[in-house]
Amino acid sequence: MEDALIIRDLHVRVEGKPVLRGVNLTVRKGEIHALMGPNGSGKTTLAYVLMGHPAYTVEQGEVLWKGQNILELPPDERAHLGLFLAFQYPVAVPGVTVANFLRTALNERRKRLNPEDKGIPIPEFRKLLREKLALLGLEDSFAARYVNDGFSGGEKKRLEILQMAVLQPEMAILDETDSGLDIDGVRTVAEGINRIFGPHMGILLITHYQRILNYVKPHFVHVMYNGRIVASGGPELALELEEKGYEWLREQFAEQPTA
Amino acid sequence: MAETHLIREARGIGPEAFEAFLETREEPEWLRQARREAWQILRETPKPGPNDEAWRRTDIRALAIEDLATVLVGDGATPPEAMRQIPERRDDLAGGLLLFNGQSLLRWVDERLERRGLIFTDLPTAIREHPDQVAPYLGQIVRPGDGFFAAMNAAFWRNGIFLYVPRDLEVTLPLRAVIGLQGVPTDFSRILIVVEPGAQVTFIDERLADDAVGAAFHNGTVEIHVKENARLTYIALQNWGRYMWNFTHERAFVDRDSTLDWVVIGMGGGITKTFLEVALIGRGATAYMSGVFFFDGQQHADYDTEQDHIAPYTKSDLLYKVALKDRARSVWQGMIRAHPGAQKTDAYQANRNLILSPHARADSIPGLEIMANDLRCTHGATVGQINEEELFYLMSRGLSRPVATRLIVEGFFAPVLDRIPVPDIRRQADTIIHRKLGVPPEEEF
Ligand SMILES: Nc1ncnc2c1ncn2[C@@H]1O[C@H](COP(=O)(O)OP(=O)(O)OP(=O)(O)O)[C@@H](O)[C@H]1O
Ligand SMILES: [Mg+2]
Numbered sequence: 001m002e003d004a005l006i007i008r009d010l011h012v013r014v015e016g017k018p019v020l021r022g023v024n025l026t027v028r029k030g031e032i033h034a035l036m037g038p039n040g041s042g043k044t045t046l047a048y049v050l051m052g053h054p055a056y057t058v059e060q061g062e063v064l065w066k067g068q069n070i071l072e073l074p075p076d077e078r079a080h081l082g083l084f085l086a087f088q089y090p091v092a093v094p095g096v097t098v099a100n101f102l103r104t105a106l107n108e109r110r111k112r113l114n115p116e117d118k119g120i121p122i123p124e125f126r127k128l129l130r131e132k133l134a135l136l137g138l139e140d141s142f143a144a145r146y147v148n149d150g151f152s153g154g155e156k157k158r159l160e161i162l163q164m165a166v167l168q169p170e171m172a173i174l175d176e177t178d179s180g181l182d183i184d185g186v187r188t189v190a191e192g193i194n195r196i197f198g199p200h201m202g203i204l205l206i207t208h209y210q211r212i213l214n215y216v217k218p219h220f221v222h223v224m225y226n227g228r229i230v231a232s233g234g235p236e237l238a239l240e241l242e243e244k245g246y247e248w249l250r251e252q253f254a255e256q257p258t259a
Numbered sequence: 260m261a262e263t264h265l266i267r268e269a270r271g272i273g274p275e276a277f278e279a280f281l282e283t284r285e286e287p288e289w290l291r292q293a294r295r296e297a298w299q300i301l302r303e304t305p306k307p308g309p310n311d312e313a314w315r316r317t318d319i320r321a322l323a324i325e326d327l328a329t330v331l332v333g334d335g336a337t338p339p340e341a342m343r344q345i346p347e348r349r350d351d352l353a354g355g356l357l358l359f360n361g362q363s364l365l366r367w368v369d370e371r372l373e374r375r376g377l378i379f380t381d382l383p384t385a386i387r388e389h390p391d392q393v394a395p396y397l398g399q400i401v402r403p404g405d406g407f408f409a410a411m412n413a414a415f416w417r418n419g420i421f422l423y424v425p426r427d428l429e430v431t432l433p434l435r436a437v438i439g440l441q442g443v444p445t446d447f448s449r450i451l452i453v454v455e456p457g458a459q460v461t462f463i464d465e466r467l468a469d470d471a472v473g474a475a476f477h478n479g480t481v482e483i484h485v486k487e488n489a490r491l492t493y494i495a496l497q498n499w500g501r502y503m504w505n506f507t508h509e510r511a512f513v514d515r516d517s518t519l520d521w522v523v524i525g526m527g528g529g530i531t532k533t534f535l536e537v538a539l540i541g542r543g544a545t546a547y548m549s550g551v552f553f554f555d556g557q558q559h560a561d562y563d564t565e566q567d568h569i570a571p572y573t574k575s576d577l578l579y580k581v582a583l584k585d586r587a588r589s590v591w592q593g594m595i596r597a598h599p600g601a602q603k604t605d606a607y608q609a610n611r612n613l614i615l616s617p618h619a620r621a622d623s624i625p626g627l628e629i630m631a632n633d634l635r636c637t638h639g640a641t642v643g644q645i646n647e648e649e650l651f652y653l654m655s656r657g658l659s660r661p662v663a664t665r666l667i668v669e670g671f672f673a674p675v676l677d678r679i680p681v682p683d684i685r686r687q688a689d690t691i692i693h694r695k696l697g698v699p700p701e702e703e704f
Contacts (some may be wrong), residue, residue: 051655054647079657091652095670104666105656112657146670163656 002066003029005050005083005171005202010061012042012049021044021227023061029170030199034213034238035206037224038246043206044088046224047175051085052078065171080112082170086160086177088206092148098159100141101127102166109167132165135195137188153180161192168196173204178212190215210242227251269330272411273300280330280415288393289682290386297403297413304407313406316590316622317532317561322504327476328445329415336360336540342439342467353432354379359439361417361446372430378588382419382449396453401481406534406689408506412447412480419480420448420464428459431682433492434460440468440475440499443505452479454489454517461492463684466525469502477503483511485519487541492686498691499527501556507533512688515541515570522679523579524558526691527553536565539573539601549675550579551688553668554587554619555695561590566608568631577608580675583619583669584695594626595636604634608633613671615664665698 005027012020019042027033037043049056050063052075062069070078093101107119120128129143136158148156157177164172174193178186193216197203205216213221213235221237222229225246230253231237269279275297281291282435306324306579338359346355346690354368356379363381378389385393403410420436438445468475477499485491491511497506505528513519513701519537537546546566554560566575581589595606612621623640653663672692679685693699 037585051651053651073659075651075654076657076659076663079655085655087652087655090645091648093649093667094275095673096666101653101656104662108657108659108662146673150587237549247313 004064005204006064007046007050008062008064010046010049010063011059012045013057013059014045014055018059019227021051023224023229025222025229027171027202027204029202030220031220032197032203032205032216032220034221035204035224036208036221036238036241038249039223042227043224044175047085047088047173047204047206050078050173051065051083053195056089076108079167079169080109084164084167084172086157086164086172086174088157088175089180090147090148090151090160092151094146094149096147097144098147098162102129102163104139105163105167128166132162135165136162136192138162152183154185157181157189158185161189161196163194166197167223170200171202173206175206176208178207178209182225186212187215189225210238213238223249225253263330267330267332268328270328271325272298272327272329274416276317277321277331277414283330283332283347286383286386287390290397293398294521297398298408300403301410301414304410307407313534313563313592314532315672317530317559319504319532322476324423325615329447331361331417331443331445333360333443334362334440336362336364338364339441339469343435343531343629345437346435351432352435353377353430353477354434355436356381356420357437357439358418358420358437358448358450360441360443364419368434369432372428375428376423376425377428377430378421378423380421382415382416382421385421385423389421389423392444392453393451394420396482396484397451398482400484400510400512401480405508408478409480412478412508414447415478416447416449416480419451422450422452422460422462424454424458424460424529428455429458430460432461433463435463436465438466442471443475445476447479448477448479450479452481452483452493454485454490454491456487456489458486459490461680462494464493466493466495466497466499466527468498468500468503470502475500475503477505479505479507479509481507481509483509483519485511485517487515487517489514489517490520491518492522492680494522494524494679496684496687497527497531498526500529501527501558502526502529504529505531505533509534510536510538511546513537513539513541513544513546516543517541517545519546521546521548522675523548523550523611524684524688525550525555525562526688526695528558528560531558531560532563533561534563534565536567536581537575538567538569539575540569542570543572544570545574546576547679548575548577548579550581551672552579552581552589553584553672553692553695554589555584556587557585557591558587562592564591564593564608566593566595568595568597568604568606568634571602571604572602573601574605575607578675579610580613580672581621582613582615582671583609583621584615586618587617588620590622590624591640592624592626593638594628595638596628597631597634597636599630601631602633604631604635604636606636608638610640611669611671614642614644615668661696661698665693665696668692668696
């Protein structure tokens with residue numbers, strides 16, 4: 001099970017309120033899973049819990065990755081195990097340039113792997129960064145800007161994927177990376193994701209729209225409703241949702257006790 | 260390392276100490292007279308206490324004035340290598356000066372500039388060799404009546420710096436001075452800067468001492484004249500030891516159409532109380548006051564600033580950024596004053612505090628006093644902690660908590676540090692910041 005992220009019976013509370021109420025999901029390397037579901041159903045909560053956000057309390061369940069339960073680990077250690085989260089709402093870090101941030105992140109990882117490591121040589125880093133910027137249709141000057149500070153919605157989402165391209169995770173959770181992007185932006189970012197994706201990594205793609213799924217083809221589609229995954233299927237499930245909306249879920253799961 | 264050998268020492272501010280002090284000085288009569296007058300005022304001025312408004316938040320009851328070594332004559336000092344190297348002759352400086360334990364150990368100025376009238380030397384030498392340039396200015400801006408420590412400095416100052424830039428001279432490379440202390444209990448320094456009309460210069464002033472235990476004391480004065488159409492960039496880095504009592508009065512007169520860019524970096528000291536003031540005395544004058552402060556351990560620093568708009572069409576812009584760790588405490592009291600007739604004043608002040616530990620504390624007290632009616636004055640003060648969402652974001656990329664914190668603190672200071680035109684100073688500030696955070700920096704990018 002080295003190659004899978006396994007979520008088992010995950011229950012999570014936020015400020016005393018149950019938000020995840022028994023999530024089960026397995027994402028293997030080489031697979032793309034789309035996670036859909038109405039606003040407030042718990043998708044971002046799941047993403048945050050997987051990455052170790054301190055505001056969320058896990059009540060029950062486990063998350064296995066690389067043979068260990070990662071729920072006890074701080075976010076940085078999860079990152080070093082190859083986990084990555086592209087944020088729905090990326091956070092501004094004023095005064096810190098994109099280049100400095102990425103280089104620090106890369107060097108932190110190198111140092112974890114080898115305490116003797118002196119960090120990535122500057123020319124090598126510049127080359128890497130320039131290559132990844134081009135991949136996402138970004139100007140070189142983007143690297144000199146402060147992280148997410150005054151960025152447009154689309155720029156923020158591009159920066160998330162730029163980070164993924166540089167850090168090369170093995171399991172990436174992309175939380176509404178398509179929202180806030182214009183039509184060309186969705187295509188560019190989707191192409192970037194496809195270039196990064198491969199048998200060496202798994203992707204959990206959270207989205208509300210079929211549009212991105214036209215480019216990034218999911219192997220599986222899941223629907224979250226009220227803190228649970230209530231339906232799973234192939235790509236056709238996304239098309240069905242696009243057509244029918246979520247109303248049918250409400251009818252079908254109305255008897256579910258709510259918090 | 261050779262220690263400073265004390266030839267003479269006396270304590271306190273009483274008549275015997277003062278007479279003994281005068282005896283150690285070979286100075287012209289006008290200066291002796293000025294010292295006597297200052298000493299008289301000092302005798303009539305009580306040591307500030309918790310009932311004085313400006314001193315309410317800084318308790319100096321433990322400072323025993325009668326024990327201060329006001330008279331201290333020594334020789335034979337060898338500064339630490341790192342200190343000695345800073346002002347050495349280099350291609351990227353126009354001049355250097357090292358005052359160590361009150362002695363002038365090094366001074367040089369680019370000869371071409373010297374021939375054109377630039378003076379950059381220790382103050383006693385300037386008084387001997389250039390009395391006509393010094394006498395009209397010394398003690399004209401910071402006066403003995405300004406306060407107890409101003410009076411004490413005017414009476415007992417021992418060494419200092421004189422920078423004089425003659426009319427229309429543009430000095431492109433910075434001048435750099437170090438005031439260093441090691442193993443002596445007191446220092447009284449005085450800096451006088453005169454930038455004549457149309458002249459331009461950048462001056463870097465570093466105050467350095469190690470953390471040797473034992474009550475060390477520094478009393479400093481800075482007087483700045485920026486005349487018509489002149490420009491001064493003044494960068495002051497204070498990194499005294501953490502057991503130092505540090506008191507200064509610093510004030511600039513900024514005249515017609517001139518610009519003062521004043522950057523203060525404060526990292527050291529045990530208990531610091533500093534008055535930093537700009538007076539915009541000529542129409543169209545501009546002053547920027549920027550500050551980067553980082554205190555940790557038990558450090559206490561109290562900064563009193565004033566932006567005095569006296570002439571019309573003047574602009575001032577203050578931004579002081581403070582980070583505090585452990586049990587450190589900072590106080591900033593800022594006053595914008597628009598005098599009658601200072602129409603079209605454009606004044607701004609902001610103080611931002613980043614609290615890194617639950618026991619650190621920042622007091623931020625902005626103030627406005629408006630006696631003109633057609634103007635724009637704004638201010639802002641914030642005290643906040645590290646944002647947990649920022650921390651989580653950075654940690655999710657694999658940065659450990661200390662490294663993420665380091666990046667956030669660097670980012671907090673960046674808008675001010677990025678404005679410093681001298682890379683060396685920027686690096687030095689970064690080094691101190693990283694030492695305080697306990698996290699090594701990334702190598703140069
Ligand atoms: N930090 C928090 N504090 C309080 N409530 C929270 C917090 N985080 C999530 N919630 C609540 O948990 C529920 C699930 O929110 P979550 O953000 O996970 O939904 P989502 O499925 O990502 O929605 P959307 O599609 O709008 O992004 C919502 O009711 C939300 O208000
Ligand atoms: Mg969400």
